[in-house]
Amino acid sequence: MDGDIVEGSIASIFWDIYDGMGDDKINSEFRKLWDVLVNDKPQNIHQFRTAWLNRYSSLYEKDLEEIYTLYGVPTITVISPNGGEIWDVGSTQIIRWRSVGVSGNVRIELSLDNGKTWTVVIANTANDGSEPWTVTGPMTPHARIRVVSLNDPDIVDRSNKSFSIRTQVGALRVTIEPAGARNAGAQWRLTSGPDTSWKSSGATISNLPVGTYTVTFKDIPGWIKPADATVTINANQTTTLSRSYVTINAN
Amino acid sequence: MVKQWGGDMFARKMNRALWLANLAVKICVLTSISLFWLSGCVWQDKQNTLDRRDECLLCPDDLEAQGDPYKPPQIAPWPISMQESTSELQGLATGKSQTITITGTIKSWRLLAPTNLLVPVRRAQVALVSGDVAITSPTWTSDNGTFSFKLTLANEQKITVRLYSINQKARVVPPNDNNSVYYVDLKTVTVNPSKTFWNLGTMRFLEGSYIWDMLNAVVDVSEWLKNKLGWERSEVTIKYPQGDWPVYVPGEDYIEMPEPGFFTFLGSLGTPELLEGVIYHEYGHAVLWSIYGIRAPYGPGPKKHFIYSESSKGFAFNEGFAYFLEQVVRRELKKSGSSLFDWPLKEADIEKKTPGTM
Numbered sequence: 062m063d064g065d066i067v068e069g070s071i072a073s074i075f076w077d078i079y080d081g082m083g084d085d086k087i088n089s090e091f092r093k094l095w096d097v098l099v100n101d102k103p104q105n106i107h108q109f110r111t112a113w114l115n116r117y118s119s120l121y122e123k124d125l126e127e128i129y130t131l132y133g134v135p136t137i138t139v140i141s142p143n144g145g146e147i148w149d150v151g152s153t154q155i156i157r158w159r160s161v162g163v164s165g166n167v168r169i170e171l172s173l174d175n176g177k178t179w180t181v182v183i184a185n186t187a188n189d190g191s192e193p194w195t196v197t198g199p200m201t202p203h204a205r206i207r208v209v210s211l212n213d214p215d216i217v218d219r220s221n222k223s224f225s226i227r228t229q230v231g232a233l234r235v236t237i238e239p240a241g242a243r244n245a246g247a248q249w250r251l252t253s254g255p256d257t258s259w260k261s262s263g264a265t266i267s268n269l270p271v272g273t274y275t276v277t278f279k280d281i282p283g284w285i286k287p288a289d290a291t292v293t294i295n296a297n298q299t300t301t302l303s304r305s306y307v308t309i310n311a312n
Numbered sequence: 313m314v315k316q317w318g319g320d321m322f323a324r325k326m327n328r329a330l331w332l333a334n335l336a337v338k339i340c341v342l343t344s345i346s347l348f349w350l351s352g353c354v355w356q357d358k359q360n361t362l363d364r365r366d367e368c369l370l371c372p373d374d375l376e377a378q379g380d381p382y383k384p385p386q387i388a389p390w391p392i393s394m395q396e397s398t399s400e401l402q403g404l405a406t407g408k409s410q411t412i413t414i415t416g417t418i419k420s421w422r423l424l425a426p427t428n429l430l431v432p433v434r435r436a437q438v439a440l441v442s443g444d445v446a447i448t449s450p451t452w453t454s455d456n457g458t459f460s461f462k463l464t465l466a467n468e469q470k471i472t473v474r475l476y477s478i479n480q481k482a483r484v485v486p487p488n489d490n491n492s493v494y495y496v497d498l499k500t501v502t503v504n505p506s507k508t509f510w511n512l513g514t515m516r517f518l519e520g521s522y523i524w525d526m527l528n529a530v531v532d533v534s535e536w537l538k539n540k541l542g543w544e545r546s547e548v549t550i551k552y553p554q555g556d557w558p559v560y561v562p563g564e565d566y567i568e569m570p571e572p573g574f575f576t577f578l579g580s581l582g583t584p585e586l587l588e589g590v591i592y593h594e595y596g597h598a599v600l601w602s603i604y605g606i607r608a609p610y611g612p613g614p615k616k617h618f619i620y621s622e623s624s625k626g627f628a629f630n631e632g633f634a635y636f637l638e639q640v641v642r643r644e645l646k647k648s649g650s651s652l653f654d655w656p657l658k659e660a661d662i663e664k665k666t667p668g669t670m
Contacts, residue, residue: 068620069620071632071636072635072639076639079636091540098633103629106625109629
């Protein structure tokens with residue numbers, strides 16, 4: 062319909078919601094419909110649909126989609142992630158959606174706070190129903206994806222419920238030798254990561270996201286510190302590292 | 313139809329056929345009224361005497377006064393000017409003063425075909441006047457069209473029951489005159505303090521009945537919304553007769569309604585039910601405006617449009633809601649008869665993506 066909408070299709074959609082999507086069993090959904098109008102003030106049926114789903118989650122979502130299809134109202138429907146998935150940071154996942162009557166490319170956005178705010182993860186991609194995405198952090202149980210038509214940003218859909226972005230973690234324990242160096246104040250730290258403070262020998266950093274880190278050592282008078290070391294943190298494992306300081310011979 | 317906010321405001325003049333149809337309906341109405349009279353209906357003089365009225369109260373309903381054949385109602389400034397108190401009436405009195413009760417029922421013959429429908433004038437404002445001055449505070453008719461006044465009298469008094477084009481939900485005003493309303497004088501009688509209770513019977517009228525049909529329809533839809541949601545819209549103003557297509561004017565917040573000829577032009581669809589549906593529809597626009605304000609969804613669309621018309625997203629949304637509300641109210645109030653947007657038919661048409669009957 063090139064963005065134009067048949068007036069009667071709007072009326073039909075309202076009618077079917079009012080009818081509770083039943084067979085002319087007029088019931089109580091007028092209040093829900095009214096609340097969307099009063100509180101969200103949608104400017105068109107696409108915004109209405111978004112507001113409805115925001116307010117009532119997946120209530121009648123399938124019916125709404127069917128009605129949209131029946132009346133040729135352009136629509137995008139996110140299929141995956143659609144709620145409940147656990148995606149690990151760094152893994153490659155496939156975002157999937159379905160569209161009807163939508164021309165042009167789409168944009169994919171990510172929310173880490175249940176849809177309150179959105180950031181673009183893929184600015185422009187073909188509206189072909191799927192797109193691989195290498196999951197980025199931070200961790201959250203409140204992630205949602207939404208797919209937006211570039212030609213008409215009102216045509217949009219998002220994950221019905223939140224999914225989780227999870228970062229797998231391990232631990233790192235570093236020991237320093239010899240005792241003289243430890244007594245002289247030898248310490249270690251990570252150059253990046255969640256905790257970069259100086260640690261004493263034998264200390265452990267837990268809940269360290271999997272990945273590669275660099276360990277560096279503190280300069281202390283009279284001692285030559287070990288060279289920086291690269292360590293790999295694996296999921297659910299404690300990586301250990303031991304390094305020795307060398308005494309500077311005064312002779 | 314809703315006028316475009318800041319855009320080309322409303323549908324163009326209807327064509328000459330509409331004008332002719334308008335003329336035709338007036339002729340038709342006059343003809344039907346004449347036949348009614350010839351068939352034996354008694355037309356009572358408005359200046360009923362007490363005896364005459366008492367006699368009439370014993371008559372079958374169909375012998376009651378009906379009022380004049382159709383003619384435009386008169387126009388009065390608004391608000392009603394009222395005589396300061398009943399003391400003046402008492403001052404004129406020569407006998408003992410007495411508070412009397414005056415009751416009656418107001419029903420209107422519908423102008424649109426079929427014209428034999430007689431409906432109560434609901435929640436409309438009515439006052440007792442003497443000459444052109446109200447001698448009682450206005451009151452509202454009930455949902456059955458009944459009213460009741462208390463009047464303190466010391467002597468015989470000629471009173472007229474005057475019905476105004478305003479009810480508890482809306483008012484109908486002449487074009488370009490928001491400070492006036494229409495009125496019809498329904499019955500003039502002479503009362504006196506010798507009786508404390510005066511039942512004026514059922515007053516039926518035709519003149520301007522279209523106006524009170526519109527007001528009744530606003531009561532329908534606004535009451536339904538109130539009952540359903542506990543939400544109540546402020547009073548709606550209907551400018552009549554104005555324009556050649558029913559429209560709601562956002563911003564200025566009024567409905568424009570054309571002459572009755574607009575509906576008779578539609579042939580068999582020109583029914584009271586159609587008029588009601590149009591009011592429900594335009595009221596739907598007024599509702600959206602009321603809850604959205606200036607952010608109400610608008611956009612370009614065809615000037616004359618129907619349920620299968622394609623239009624911009626905002627326009628279609630606004631119209632779609634109005635169609636929807638109209639149909640919901642019609643259905644829940646069990647309104648029979650056809651509608652311009654008769655739902656089962658039009659829904660099927662939409663699904664087939666073919667034009668409907670209009």
